[in-house]
Amino acid sequence: MADPEFGEQVAQIVIRGLMAGEKVEIDGLGVFYPDDRQYFRFEERRPPQVFVAYVDEDRAAAERLYDALEAAGFAPWMDKRKLLPGQNWPRAIESAIEASDFFVACFSQNSVAKKGGFQAEIRYALDCARQLPLDEIFLVPVRLSACRLPDAIAREYQYVDLLPDWSRGIRRLLATLRKEVERRGPGRGRIEEVGA
16 A cells, blocks of 8 residues: 555544444455454455446436345445545546446436436446457446437447336346356356345
8 A cells, every 4th residue: 555644544444433333344345344252354345346327317227226236246336326525536437447347338318319427438438348358248238218229339239128127127137247257257256146
């Protein structure tokens, strides 16, 4: 760690949380739990991270998707839930995309023609996907409403419809992600079979 002062600050946050009887989770690292016998215990946790890209008009559906992914044992990443006050959000978003095992792009009538951050996230994810082996699933488009996917996506990627049957679409998405995690093999996190 380059900055010992920062490390000390993180340690103090963990200690205060444990002293208050709370678990302390550090994204991408694991969870510290209070333990009466040994002060604390640490469980490393690295479930597959799933970046959820959406436009603000689709936030409710994106949050519903986030909750379904989390309940299924994945570690979803969504700006409204993960960005911290004062964080450089463009860099934090790029870092989250780079660190993610999957990128789920939420397409809808609201998002396909809208300019801005969503389009930039898609372009960055496409750049990241180009660096991966051709048979590795990274970008997974989902449709939240009936819409035409951008040609660059429709030409190369199969999508999942979350309409008209949300539960069926979520089951298909989760099955795809789980199958890819298993195909990749150990070291990418273990997913428990939990329903959507």
